[in-house]
Structure formats: C-alpha cells, structure tokens
Amino acid sequence: MQRRKPDRKPPSPSRSPSKRKRASSVVVISLPRLFLYHRALEDALRAGKQMLTSSELSRRVGRGISSTQVRKDLSHVGKIGRRGQGYDVVVLVRRLASVLGLDRDWRLAIVGFGYLGHALGAYLEYREEKFHIAGIFDNDEAIVGTQWHGVRISHVDDLERVLPVLGCSIGIITVPAPAAQAVADRLVACGVTALLNFAPAALKLPHGVALRAIDLASELSILTSQLG
Amino acid sequence: MQRRKPDRKPPSPSRSPSKRKRASSVVVISLPRLFLYHRALEDALRAGKQMLTSSELSRRVGRGISSTQVRKDLSHVGKIGRRGQGYDVVVLVRRLASVLGLDRDWRLAIVGFGYLGHALGAYLEYREEKFHIAGIFDNDEAIVGTQWHGVRISHVDDLERVLPVLGCSIGIITVPAPAAQAVADRLVACGVTALLNFAPAALKLPHGVALRAIDLASELSILTSQLG
DNA sequence: AAATGTGAAGAGGTTCACAGCG
DNA sequence: CGCTGTGAACCTCTTCACATTT
Numbered sequence: 004m005q006r007r008k009p010d011r012k013p014p015s016p017s018r019s020p021s022k023r024k025r026a027s028s029v030v031v032i033s034l035p036r037l038f039l040y041h042r043a044l045e046d047a048l049r050a051g052k053q054m055l056t057s058s059e060l061s062r063r064v065g066r067g068i069s070s071t072q073v074r075k076d077l078s079h080v081g082k083i084g085r086r087g088q089g090y091d092v093v094v095l096v097r098r099l100a101s102v103l104g105l106d107r108d109w110r111l112a113i114v115g116f117g118y119l120g121h122a123l124g125a126y127l128e129y130r131e132e133k134f135h136i137a138g139i140f141d142n143d144e145a146i147v148g149t150q151w152h153g154v155r156i157s158h159v160d161d162l163e164r165v166l167p168v169l170g171c172s173i174g175i176i177t178v179p180a181p182a183a184q185a186v187a188d189r190l191v192a193c194g195v196t197a198l199l200n201f202a203p204a205a206l207k208l209p210h211g212v213a214l215r216a217i218d219l220a221s222e223l224s225i226l227t228s229q230l231g
Numbered sequence: 232m233q234r235r236k237p238d239r240k241p242p243s244p245s246r247s248p249s250k251r252k253r254a255s256s257v258v259v260i261s262l263p264r265l266f267l268y269h270r271a272l273e274d275a276l277r278a279g280k281q282m283l284t285s286s287e288l289s290r291r292v293g294r295g296i297s298s299t300q301v302r303k304d305l306s307h308v309g310k311i312g313r314r315g316q317g318y319d320v321v322v323l324v325r326r327l328a329s330v331l332g333l334d335r336d337w338r339l340a341i342v343g344f345g346y347l348g349h350a351l352g353a354y355l356e357y358r359e360e361k362f363h364i365a366g367i368f369d370n371d372e373a374i375v376g377t378q379w380h381g382v383r384i385s386h387v388d389d390l391e392r393v394l395p396v397l398g399c400s401i402g403i404i405t406v407p408a409p410a411a412q413a414v415a416d417r418l419v420a421c422g423v424t425a426l427l428n429f430a431p432a433a434l435k436l437p438h439g440v441a442l443r444a445i446d447l448a449s450e451l452s453i454l455t456s457q458l459g
Numbered sequence: 460a461a462a463t464g465t466g467a468a469g470a471g472g473t474t475c476a477c478a479g480c481g
Numbered sequence: 482c483g484c485t486g487t488g489a490a491c492c493t494c495t496t497c498a499c500a501t502t503t
Contacts, residue, residue, distance in 0.1 A: 038446075038452045042431070043433075056484065057484075058484085065433040072473070084485050085484085086480045086481050087480075088481070089485085090485090103455060103456045117350065117353075118346050118349040119347070121346040126347075172458055173451070197458055203270070206293075207293060213458065215454055220270075221266045223401070224266050224332065226425040227333065227425070284461090313502085315460075
C-alpha cells in the first residue's frame, strides 16, 4: 500500500545475537534427511552395494530429494565422496551413524504403557537394536509389578526412586495429555535430557532438554486440509 | 576456494516455471502451525475466552512461535482480527476448522491392527470426534471376524471387497515395513486419497495422493544426534 | 491507546552451474 | 569422462517496523 523509507537499517549489526548453535559438529542441517540417507545406505549395504553415487542414493531415498541436495548434505558431514566414483557405503554409513548418535547404545524409559507404549516398546525391541527399554512406568495397578521382555513395570509414583539408577537419557511420554507436563517435569528432574512426546500437549521444558513431539491429530488434519 | 566469473547468468529469464501451487485456497502456509492455533483456540474457548490477542495466542501455543508469526499466519486465512481488540475466538476457530478440514467428518481405514493400530484407534475413538474408524484390516486370523467398538475386523485379503463400500478417504498404515508399499497401492486402488504411514518405508505413490509419514526411529535419532 | 495487517528486510535452506579431481 | 563439492543465485519463510484501524 504505502511506500517506506528505503534505508531504515543502516549498519546496526548485532540486533539479537541468536548465538544458539546446535551441539552437533555439523551445521543445523536437516537431521531427518541424514537419517533417511543412513537408512537407505544400510539397505544398500545389505544388498551388497559397496559404492553409491549421489544420484542413486537420491533415487533410493525417494521423497523428491535431489542428488544435489544429497551432495550438499553429505558435504556438511565431511568429504567422504570420491570424484568420479561416488561414496563408499561403509565409510559413509559409519560417519552418518556417528553424527546421528547411532554408533552408541541408548537407554530409554517409557511412561504410560497402554497400547501405544506397548507398540513402541515392541517396535524398538524388535527392530532397533541401538535403543534399549530400561524403564517402564504406568499407573495401572493391574500391570505394575509384572514384567515385559525382562523389564519390570513400575508404578509412576515410584519414578523418582526407580528411574535415577536406570541411566536413561531418553524418555517417551505416552500418557494422556493432562498428565504429560507433570511427567515431563519429573523425567527431567531425574536426569532425562531428551523427550519424545506423544501426548497432544505443548510441553514447557528447561533449556537444554531436547524435545520431539508426535501429534496424531495434527498429522491427520494436515491430510484433511489437503483433501479440500 | 577459487573465484568465479561474476556474471554467468545474463538475461535468461524463465528457467523453470515452477508453477506448482498447492490446492488450498490459502497459500502454502504452515499447516502444522494452523493446527496448533486451532487447538489452543479450542482450549481458550472451553476456558470461556471470547477474544484473544495474537500475543496471548502465541503464549498459549508456546513452541517459540512469535505473535508476529501468529498474525502473519492468520492474515493468510482471512482478516478475522479487530484492531485494538484481537480475534474473536469463535469466528477464528470456525475459520481455521474450515481451512484444516475439521468442519467435516472423515472416515478412515486402519490396516494392521496390532498394538499400534489399537492405540491409534482408541485415541481417535476417544478423543477426536471428527475422525471415524470405518474399516479395520489385519492378517491375524485370531482377530479377523471379531469386532472392535462396533467395527468388524476384516482380513487384509478382503480389502478390495470390503473397503470400496466403506467410503474411507484416509488410510492408516501400521503394518511391517516390507508390506507397506503393497498395502498403500491397494488402498489407493480402492479410492483412498490420503495416507498416514507408520511403517519405516519410503512409499511411492501416484500424484494426487496425500501422504504423511511418522517414523519413530527417525524421531529418536534426531534426539540422539542432539545428545552429542 | 492498543493491537492488527503488511511491505520490506533478513535469514535460512534449496537449486544451479560449474570448477575440481579421480 | 563422471561425479563430487561448492560459490552464487534463487526462493521461501521469518522477523522487523510501522501505517492503519477500532
């Protein structure tokens, strides 16, 4: 509508520092993509491939990720490729694992062991050998005290007594929304520094605690918005 | 490293049109955020609020979303706000529901009714009244033929016979990864136009089918990458 | 006075085009 | 020659600053 004076921002350099840089040695670049590469490379490895070009990796990953994008991403984790040849699958998969933290084992605690908790537990137990379920908590007296795949199910009330000795750095929250914030606070107080939240609640966490949220209703509504 | 001739790109205007515009009447703007607004507004409504400013909405939503961001987003769905006052909660929640497709009811089919399928079903049944589970499919003979909340569980082999009459536009895939692509193809062939995929597999779908993927391992590895 | 709506500037991520190197 | 790695261009989304409206 109306014009504005064209030179409002003279030198004035550091407005707000925003010095926050993620811990990782690489940049902030898309972790989700790096994970997709890692998975595709593991598949390729199982299929016997030893060398892979960015184009072929791009094709295997799908999702409309271009080979240029692949190269740019990979250049951020180190110059692994050999010009004219491609990438050594073993070397690259190892490097990506290191960046993603998949070269270590992780112990995690699940709070809320209903269907969803069971599903996640079974999935991790069966498919992801780097992730170990070390603690399970629920408030259902019927299952408290029983074992699940060798892990004792504790009552949520005992969290502060049981959890600190388990050495879990990751907590998975699968409790109803109204209970989520309290559970999160207690997990953090017990030394957990990363949370995966399935409850539809906006968690407020202290700085330094990593959070990922999976929101089923949000995903569905993104779909429905596209169905016109 | 090395300099480059500074003027490589002379006139050469229309390189690639890139005329792709999303279907939605608004722009492409962040659907996930719109959903968060919608949820926060519903909460505010239940709490008796009738008017809400962008700052207060920003605070309720959390997640580091600024009030400027809120205003910008909302300006894309229509000029709902009143200057000096804020937004009428009822009007805005209605408008957002319309944009997100949450003003209609949706029928969906779940394929794979293990723990995860049960969890999703229970969640939707109990918490999301706009989403109705109309079809359930599994290959476990032990549960095929039984009912779940009034819905008959069918064998996956019968998908083509059962699904087309159910009028589902959304399919939820909770089968093991190796089976996911085949299930997706069959769902699409039966008229499903939106898929929510929980299997760790990169689905290849025809144009016009909406897809959201939830990948537990990816989420966990994003967390671990941040734990250094 | 208070809060929205919005051009313009800025930041960040993606694509292009090509130098570099095996 | 083929494919990687990368400045630069491009594009998209976010933030700023302020005119506008109630």
